[in-house]
Amino acid sequence: MPRLHFWYEFASTYSYLSAMRIEGCCRARGIDVIWHPFLLGPIFHAQGWETSPFNIYEAKGRYMWCDLERRAAAHGLPPVHRPDPFPQNGLLAARIATIGAEATWAPAFTRAVYSAQFATGACISDAEFLTCLLDSLDQDGPEIVHSAQTDPAVKDGLRKSTETAQSLGLFGAPSFTTDDGELFWGDDRLEEAMGWAARPKT
Amino acid sequence: MPRLHFWYEFASTYSYLSAMRIEGCCRARGIDVIWHPFLLGPIFHAQGWETSPFNIYEAKGRYMWCDLERRAAAHGLPPVHRPDPFPQNGLLAARIATIGAEATWAPAFTRAVYSAQFATGACISDAEFLTCLLDSLDQDGPEIVHSAQTDPAVKDGLRKSTETAQSLGLFGAPSFTTDDGELFWGDDRLEEAMGWAARPKT
Numbered sequence: 001m002p003r004l005h006f007w008y009e010f011a012s013t014y015s016y017l018s019a020m021r022i023e024g025c026c027r028a029r030g031i032d033v034i035w036h037p038f039l040l041g042p043i044f045h046a047q048g049w050e051t052s053p054f055n056i057y058e059a060k061g062r063y064m065w066c067d068l069e070r071r072a073a074a075h076g077l078p079p080v081h082r083p084d085p086f087p088q089n090g091l092l093a094a095r096i097a098t099i100g101a102e103a104t105w106a107p108a109f110t111r112a113v114y115s116a117q118f119a120t121g122a123c124i125s126d127a128e129f130l131t132c133l134l135d136s137l138d139q140d141g142p143e144i145v146h147s148a149q150t151d152p153a154v155k156d157g158l159r160k161s162t163e164t165a166q167s168l169g170l171f172g173a174p175s176f177t178t179d180d181g182e183l184f185w186g187d188d189r190l191e192e193a194m195g196w197a198a199r200p201k202t
Numbered sequence: 203m204p205r206l207h208f209w210y211e212f213a214s215t216y217s218y219l220s221a222m223r224i225e226g227c228c229r230a231r232g233i234d235v236i237w238h239p240f241l242l243g244p245i246f247h248a249q250g251w252e253t254s255p256f257n258i259y260e261a262k263g264r265y266m267w268c269d270l271e272r273r274a275a276a277h278g279l280p281p282v283h284r285p286d287p288f289p290q291n292g293l294l295a296a297r298i299a300t301i302g303a304e305a306t307w308a309p310a311f312t313r314a315v316y317s318a319q320f321a322t323g324a325c326i327s328d329a330e331f332l333t334c335l336l337d338s339l340d341q342d343g344p345e346i347v348h349s350a351q352t353d354p355a356v357k358d359g360l361r362k363s364t365e366t367a368q369s370l371g372l373f374g375a376p377s378f379t380t381d382d383g384e385l386f387w388g389d390d391r392l393e394e395a396m397g398w399a400a401r402p403k404t
């Protein structure tokens with residue numbers, strides 16, 4: 001079965017668009033999605049940015065929120081709730097998703113976090129909120145959050161994911177990579193990425 | 203007839219993709235294209251950039267050339283010839299296109315300059331090259347190039363176009379704007395921009 005690697009950062013607005021649709025889109029094309037939470041912070045930091053480029057470059061930021069509204073509507077998503085502050089701190093959520101990627105609940109958890117953030121304005125760095133959210137997915141919220149906060153292997157897993165992202169040439173999110181090393185950046189490249197992943201091998 | 207404003211910078215790789223297809227795409231949807239050459243340099247300068255962000259941010263630049271190859275192929279364009287140096291100086295070409303926008307030959311001139319730059323690697327700042335190119339379009343090459351180099355009204359026209367772009371919130375190219383003030387950025391938003399321009403007015 002062809003595979004597509006999905007690289008996402010919880011604070012990333014366009015990652016939200018892809019997270020909400022990638023599983024259905026890929027299933028329809030017979031593609032398996034590998035979910036890779038990672039952190040953009042260290043990658044942005046290496047580029048000299050201490051916050052989102054959408055905050056640094058005002059005109060680009062204004063446009064992004066407008067474009068996100070249009071794209072969310074086109075994807076059938078609810079009106080966008082702009083998080084305040086933006087970007088939110090997605091570290092704890094990303095560590096939890098790192099645990100979930102070893103199990104089967106990473107996709108559902110990821111979608112729930114994004115929905116809460118961009119459709120209702122929840123604070124996704126809040127441990128209590130994430131605990132309740134995990135409970136609602138029939139997971140052991142308190143134990144998973146505790147692991148995410150304290151287990152060195154989890155922290156290490158997320159750090160390695162970010163390092164791998166960087167070594168694959170990623171510079172933003174969402175990104176999609178294929179097993180043969182092709183890179184696609186942005187929700188608007190998801191269709192092209194799926195086409196590449198599923199193309200007949202020569 | 204609905205109108206779509208097309209804002210392009212000659213050094214911009216993704217503007218090339220749009221310039222080559224916008225007229226056919228819009229004609230098929232009954233939309234009139236208004237061609238607006240402008241300069242990204244002053245806009246980038248205001249953001250603190252002295253060259254293309256694709257040069258400043260290496261990973262992004264590497265990705266762009268790969269993505270451009272894929273998109274050019276998808277659009278049926280020839281293999282991309284990467285200009286050296288990049289970005290090229292598009293000032294003279296943009297002044298000529300400013301003259302052409304008053305006449306009817308701006309689209310043909312624009313496409314010819316982009317093709318020469320990205321399909322064959324021509325130096326688009328060269329006055330002799332641009333003179334020959336205008337001659338090949340049955341225009342008075344020497345006279346137009348002379349005007350572009352010396353006429354204060356032409357310089358002023360391009361400067362005003364860039365100021366208008368900035369006042370409309372443009373931060374990159376290609377961009378598309380509608381008469382009701384909606385902004386779309388990037389070749390991959392052309393379809394959405396056309397849809398907006400041609401939508402039934404409520």
